[in-house]
Amino acid sequence: MTKTILMVDDSPSVRQVVGLTLKSAGYHVLEAADGAEALSKALANKVHAVVTDLNMPVMDGLTFIRKYRAAPASSGVPIVFLTTESNAAIKEQAKQAGATGWMVKPFQPEQLLAVVRKVAGA
Amino acid sequence: MQALTIRLQDEIFALEATSVREILDPVPITRVPNAADFVGGLINVRGTVVPLADLRVVFGMDRPPMDKDTRIVVVEFDLDGEPMTAGILADRVHEVTEIEADAREAVPAVGMRWPPAFVRSIGKRDDGFIIIPDMQRIFRDEGVVAATTERQNP
Amino acid sequence: MITLDPAETFRQEAADLLDVLEQSLLDLEKRPGDADLVSSAFRALHTLKGSGAMFGFTAVSAFIHDFETAFDQVRKGEAAASPALIAAALQAKDHVAALIADEASADPDAGTAILAALARAIAAPAAADWLVTFRLPDNALELGTNPKLLLDEMHSLGACEILERSEPAAPVGDIDPDFLHLAWVVRLDGAVDQAAIEDVFLFIRDDMSLAIERTGGAAKSGGGEETAPAVAAPAAAARREPEAESAAAAPKDKAATLRVPAERLDELMDRVGELVIAQARLSQIAASRHDPALVGVAEDIERLTASLRDTTMGTRMVPIGTLFGRFRRLVHDLSDGLSKEVVLVTAGEETELDKTVIEQLADPLVHLIRNAMDHGIERSEAREACGKAGKATLRLSAAHRGAEVAITIADDGAGLDTARIRAKAEANGLIAPGTPLSESEIHRLIFEPGFSTAQAVTSLSGRGVGMDVVKRTIEGLRGSIDLASEPGHGTEVTLRLPLTLAIIDGLLVRVGSGRYTIPLAAVEECIELPRNADAMRGRSFLDVRGDLVPFMRLRDLFHADGEADAYQKVVVVSSGQMRVGLVVDQIIGNNQTVIKQLSRLHSGIKTFSGATILGDGTVALILDVMNLVGFGQKLEERRRETALGRAA
Numbered sequence: 001m002t003k004t005i006l007m008v009d010d011s012p013s014v015r016q017v018v019g020l021t022l023k024s025a026g027y028h029v030l031e032a033a034d035g036a037e038a039l040s041k042a043l044a045n046k047v048h049a050v051v052t053d054l055n056m057p058v059m060d061g062l063t064f065i066r067k068y069r070a071a072p073a074s075s076g077v078p079i080v081f082l083t084t085e086s087n088a089a090i091k092e093q094a095k096q097a098g099a100t101g102w103m104v105k106p107f108q109p110e111q112l113l114a115v116v117r118k119v120a121g122a
Numbered sequence: 123m124q125a126l127t128i129r130l131q132d133e134i135f136a137l138e139a140t141s142v143r144e145i146l147d148p149v150p151i152t153r154v155p156n157a158a159d160f161v162g163g164l165i166n167v168r169g170t171v172v173p174l175a176d177l178r179v180v181f182g183m184d185r186p187p188m189d190k191d192t193r194i195v196v197v198e199f200d201l202d203g204e205p206m207t208a209g210i211l212a213d214r215v216h217e218v219t220e221i222e223a224d225a226r227e228a229v230p231a232v233g234m235r236w237p238p239a240f241v242r243s244i245g246k247r248d249d250g251f252i253i254i255p256d257m258q259r260i261f262r263d264e265g266v267v268a269a270t271t272e273r274q275n276p
Numbered sequence: 277m278i279t280l281d282p283a284e285t286f287r288q289e290a291a292d293l294l295d296v297l298e299q300s301l302l303d304l305e306k307r308p309g310d311a312d313l314v315s316s317a318f319r320a321l322h323t324l325k326g327s328g329a330m331f332g333f334t335a336v337s338a339f340i341h342d343f344e345t346a347f348d349q350v351r352k353g354e355a356a357a358s359p360a361l362i363a364a365a366l367q368a369k370d371h372v373a374a375l376i377a378d379e380a381s382a383d384p385d386a387g388t389a390i391l392a393a394l395a396r397a398i399a400a401p402a403a404a405d406w407l408v409t410f411r412l413p414d415n416a417l418e419l420g421t422n423p424k425l426l427l428d429e430m431h432s433l434g435a436c437e438i439l440e441r442s443e444p445a446a447p448v449g450d451i452d453p454d455f456l457h458l459a460w461v462v463r464l465d466g467a468v469d470q471a472a473i474e475d476v477f478l479f480i481r482d483d484m485s486l487a488i489e490r491t492g493g494a495a496k497s498g499g500g501e502e503t504a505p506a507v508a509a510p511a512a513a514a515r516r517e518p519e520a521e522s523a524a525a526a527p528k529d530k531a532a533t534l535r536v537p538a539e540r541l542d543e544l545m546d547r548v549g550e551l552v553i554a555q556a557r558l559s560q561i562a563a564s565r566h567d568p569a570l571v572g573v574a575e576d577i578e579r580l581t582a583s584l585r586d587t588t589m590g591t592r593m594v595p596i597g598t599l600f601g602r603f604r605r606l607v608h609d610l611s612d613g614l615s616k617e618v619v620l621v622t623a624g625e626e627t628e629l630d631k632t633v634i635e636q637l638a639d640p641l642v643h644l645i646r647n648a649m650d651h652g653i654e655r656s657e658a659r660e661a662c663g664k665a666g667k668a669t670l671r672l673s674a675a676h677r678g679a680e681v682a683i684t685i686a687d688d689g690a691g692l693d694t695a696r697i698r699a700k701a702e703a704n705g706l707i708a709p710g711t712p713l714s715e716s717e718i719h720r721l722i723f724e725p726g727f728s729t730a731q732a733v734t735s736l737s738g739r740g741v742g743m744d745v746v747k748r749t750i751e752g753l754r755g756s757i758d759l760a761s762e763p764g765h766g767t768e769v770t771l772r773l774p775l776t777l778a779i780i781d782g783l784l785v786r787v788g789s790g791r792y793t794i795p796l797a798a799v800e801e802c803i804e805l806p807r808n809a810d811a812m813r814g815r816s817f818l819d820v821r822g823d824l825v826p827f828m829r830l831r832d833l834f835h836a837d838g839e840a841d842a843y844q845k846v847v848v849v850s851s852g853q854m855r856v857g858l859v860v861d862q863i864i865g866n867n868q869t870v871i872k873q874l875s876r877l878h879s880g881i882k883t884f885s886g887a888t889i890l891g892d893g894t895v896a897l898i899l900d901v902m903n904l905v906g907f908g909q910k911l912e913e914r915r916r917e918t919a920l921g922r923a924a
Contacts, residue, residue: 049420069419075417075418076417076418076420076422077420078419078420078421078422079419079420095482098419099419100419100420100421100479100480101420101478101479102479118425118429118478118479119420119421119422119425119479120422120425121422121424121425121428149893150893150894150895152790152887152894152895152896152897153790154878154881154884154897155790155833155834155835155883155897156833156834156835156881156883157878157881161875161877161878164887164895164897165895166889166893166894166895169550169553169889170872171872171873171874171875171887171888171889171895172875173874173875173877173878175877201876204876206875206876206877207875208875208877261877
C-alpha cells in the first residue's frame with residue numbers, strides 16, 4: 001500500500017526537495033504552504049503521516065497541529081514537526097499540542113526520509 | 123414384602139414400604155409446560171422440589187381432578203445407581219400390608235389390560251388382585267421419553 | 277472433627293509450594309534477571325526440603341537438597357537462568373511431585389539424570405542478551421506512535437523475540453488484536469548497541485517507561501556497562517510498572533487465606549438457601565398482617581439475608597486465573613514438544629466462577645488449547661512464509677456478561693479448513709455428499725463424535741475426539757460453544773456459561789395461571805407490548821428505541837390457560853449478543869431465588885434451568901434465558917423461511 005505524506009512548509013524549495021525525496025522512496029506526497037491549507041488537505045484525504053514546519057503565515061504549525069488533533073480523523077496519524085535545535089520550549093509545546101516526533105533544521109532530505117520511515121513505515 | 127397399597131382408579135397398586143418417604147395431602151402443583159404427561163408437575167416437599175409422577179398415565183387410565191381422598195406418596199428408590207425421588211399421585215391411600223411372596227404370581231404375557239413390561243408381579247388378596255408396578259422400568263422408559271421430549275409449538 | 281493425617285497435611289502444603297515453584301520458574305524464563313522470582317523459587321524449595329524431612333519424606337528432602345545447591349548458584353548471580361536451566365528445573369519439580377506422590381515408585385535414576393542436566397545448564401556460559409521492557413502511555417496510539425513499527429525497528433537491529441505482551445482487561449470482543457498491547461518484554465541479540473535500542477524510542481522516550489538490561493542477573497557483560505547505571509535509575513522505576521501488573525495477576529497473599537473442606541461450604545450454602553426461603557415466607561406473612569413492627573423486622577432480615585447470601589456465595593467463587601495459571605505450563609511444554617513457538621496471553625484472570633464449574637472446565641479447556649496448538653497453529657517457517665510473525669499467539673480470556681461468563685480461546689493460526697472438514701465429514705459418513713451446508717454448519721461438524729481432520733494422529737492431541745466431549749461437558753453445564761474462524765488468520769472458540777449461582781436475584785412474572793422466574797442479570801428492561809403488536813401478522817418484532825427486537829409470547833409457548841391480560845408486558849432479555857422480548861401477562865416483582873435443580877426426569881426440558889420455591893410455598897420454574905433466546909432465533913428463522921417460501 002502506498003502511504004501518503006502531507007508536507008507542510010511555506011518555503012516552496014523545501015517542499016520541492018522533500019517532495020522529490022519522499023516520492024522517489026515510494027510515498028505519495030501532498031503539499032501545503034500554510035496551516036490552513038494543511039488542515040483542509042489533512043481532513044479531506046487519507047494521510048499516513050504529516051511533516052510540518054511551525055513558522056508559517058495564515059495559520060502557524062502549532063495551531064494546525066492542535067486543530068488537526070481535535071478531529072477524530074487524526075487518531076493514529078504521526079505528526080513530525082520541524083524545529084531549530086535551540087528551541088526546547090517549542091519542542092515541549094508541540095508535543096503538548098499532539099506532535100509525535102521532530103526533525104531538527106537544517107536537515108538533509110535523507111534524514112527526513114529516515115524519520116518518515118521510522119514513524120510511518122515504508 | 124411390606125407394601126403400601128394405594129388405589130388408582132379401579133385398581134389397587136402396591137408400593138414397596140421401604141421406598142415410601144411420606145404421604146402428603148394434596149398440595150399446589152406447578153405445571154411444567156411442554157413436559158410429558160407422566161411428569162407434568164412439580165411440588166414442594168419441605169423445601170425440596172420434587173416431580174409429580176402420575177402412574178395413571180402409564181397405565182392408560184382416566185385422570186379425574188383431585189378430591190378429598192387424593193394423596194401424594196413421596197417415594198425414593200434407586201434408579202441406575204442414583205437415587206430418584208418422586209411424588210406418586212394416588213386416588214386413595216389404603217394401608218401398609220404384608221404381601222406374601224408365594225401369593226405373588228408371574229405376569230402373564232398376554233391377556234392383561236396394562237403393559238406387562240411395567241408390572242413386576244401380581245399379588246393376590248382375598249378380594250382381588252394387587253398390581254406391583256416395576257418402578258425402575260416405568261421411570262426408566264417413561265422417564266427417558268419424558269427427559270427427551272419437549273413438545274414444541276410449531 | 278476431622279483428624280488430619282500428617283502426611284496429608286504435608287502433601288497439601290507441598291502442592292501449593294510446587295505450584296508457586298512452577299509459576300516462578302515459568303516467569304523466570306521470561307524475566308531471567310528478576311531476583312525476586314529467584315528468591316521465590318528458592319524459598320519454595322527450602323520450605324519443601326524442611327517440611328519433607330519433618331514428615332518423613334526423606335527421598336524428597338535429599339533430592340531437593342541437591343536441586344537447591346544447583347539453584348543456589350543462580351541465586352548468588354553466579355549462573356544465569358537460561359532456558360536450559362529452567363527446563364531442567366521444571367523437570368526437577370515434576371520429579372519432586374512424583375516423589376511426594378509415591379516415594380517408592382519414583383525412579384531414582386531419573387532423579388540423578390535431572391540433577392546432571394541442572395549441573396550442565398549451570399556450567400554453560402549464558403549468552404548475555406538484552407532484555408527490553410517498555411510500556412507506552414495510553415494516548416501513544418492516538419498521537420501517531422505505531423507499536424508495530426517500533427517492534428519492526430528492533431527486529432531490524434538484530435535477532436529479536438517478544439517474550440511478553442500485556443492486554444488491558446477489556447471485553448474480548450472490543451480488543452483489536454493487532455494494536456492494543458501497551459507493554460512488552462522483548463529479548464534482543466546481545467551484540468546490538470544499547471544506544472541503537474534507545475534510538476528506536478527516540479520520539480517517545482520522555483513519555484514512556486523503558487528498561488534495557490542484560491539477561492542473567494548480575495551484569496557480567498562486556499560493552500555497555502558504563503551506560504548501565506544511567507539506564508538503571510529510570511529502569512528501576514520503569515520495572516515497577518510491568519512488575520505491578522504481574523503482582524496483580526499473582527495469587528492473593530497466602531497468609532490471609534484458610535483451608536476449608538468443600539463439604540462445609542456446601543452445607544453452609546444449603547442453610548443459607550433455606551434461610552432465604554423462610555425469609556421470603558416471613559416477608560409475605562408480615563405484609564399480610566399489616567403490623568408495622570413486624571414489617572420492619574422482616575425488612576431488616578431481608579437485608580441481612582441478602583448480604584449473607586452474597587458473602588456465602590462469594591466463598592464458592594474462584595477466579596479463573598487459577599486455571600489459566602495451570603495452562604502456562606501446558607503451553608510451554610506443548611510449544612517445546614511440537615517445536616512451534618507460541619506465546620500465551622491471558623486476560624480476565626480475575627473473573628470468578630463457581631468452584632465446581634471451574635473444575636469441570638479444566639478438561640475442555642485443555643482439549644481446546646491442545647487442538648489450537650496442534651492443528652490450528654502452524655510452524656514458524658510456514659507462518660513467516662505467509663507474512664505472519666514467527667511466534668504465534670494463543671489468547672485465553674474470560675469476562676462476565678450479564679448472566680453469563682464468556683471464556684474465549686483464540687489463536688492466530690491457520691483457521692478452520694472448511695473444505696477439509698467437509699471432506700472428512702463426508703468420508704466418515706457424517707453427511708451425504710452434496711448436502712447444502714453453510715460454512716458455520718460445516719464448522720460445527722467438528723463437534724460430531726468420531727470426527728477428526730488431523731492428517732497425523734499425534735500423541736499430544738489424540739484423534740481430536742476431545743471436541744465432542746468438550747461440547748457435551750459444556751452442554752452439561754447448560755452452556756454453549758461459539759466458533760469463529762478466518763482462513764489464514766485464526767480461530768476463536770467462545771464458551772458461554774450461565775452463572776450457576778445457587779441463589780440469584782430473579783424477576784417473578786405470571787403467564788396464565790403459572791408463575792416463572794427470570795434471572796435478573798439477564799434482564800435488560802421491561803416494557804409494555806403495544807396493542808397493535810397483535811395486528812402485525814407474521815412479524816413479531818418490537819421497536820425498542822430504534823432496534824428491532826424479536827419477541828415470543830410465553831402464553832403460546834407454555835400453552836397457558838385462561839384469558840390473556842389486557843396489557844401484555846415484555847421482558848427484554850439478552851444472552852450473548854442476542855436479545856429477545858418475552859411476553860408475559862404480568863410482571864410481579866423481584867425476588868431472591870434459591871435455585872433448585874430439576875429432576876432427571878425433566879432433564880430434556882431446555883426452556884427451564886431449574887426451579888425455586890416462592891414465599892407462599894409453591895414451586896416456580898426458572899427460565900433458561902440462553903435457551904429461550906436461541907429458541908426464539910430458530911422460530912424467527914423458520915418463519916422467515918416459510919415467508920420466503922411463500923413469496924417464491
